[in-house]
Amino acid sequence: MAGILFIISAPSGSGKSTLVSETRRLVGGLDFSISYTTRQPRGSEQDGVEYHFTTRAEFERMIAAKEFLEWAEVFGNYYGTALSALDHARENGTDLLLDIDVQGALQVMKTMPKAVSIFILPPSPEVLERRLRNRSQAEGVAEESVIERRLSQARTELLKLDDYRYALVNDVLDQAASEMRAIVLVARGAGDSADVALAAECLTSQHSGRLDAALGTFGL
Known part of the structure; x- marks a missing residue:
């Protein structure tokens, strides 16, 4: 079944991009929507690969022209998903993964x-802080204020977790990728009984022990 829209959100530094890449390796027929942003490229990021990098004036023109499915301003920069991404997926007969922040997802x-x-x-917040520091060092930008701001934002975003259908704890990549693969297959009606059981464990309505343990480390 093509045409399913998958919304993926996570606090910055959660390993979302790596997990999405691994899931796409495991499951075919998943188109990835490349978002537009007004922020500057980080490290080795390339225009048209990680993001479509654009100017604030051009982004605001696209807003006025109603060219976005969703858009939001995060940490002083615009991020948005073009409506054309949906059309492209439909034309290709694929499902679409949207990697978007909580504001846009809602x-x-x-x-x-x-x-x-x-x-x-x-x-845990300790793991998140370590990932943020490692990424900042790799990019040559290790501003303490930026890391603290992202940690604070993560706690705010976690308060919206129950608005989502599923939640994954990304501690072991192979396990998280298996869970996301199961969710995709079940949404397509193509999962076996093991996939159905694995996806059910990730439902936010169930609040598994693993999920509650992770939330507890953030004081939630």
């Missing part, structure tokens, strides 16, 4: 209630 959930929403969270 917009899409409201306009497209059949979308499959998945929240990815790190196992």
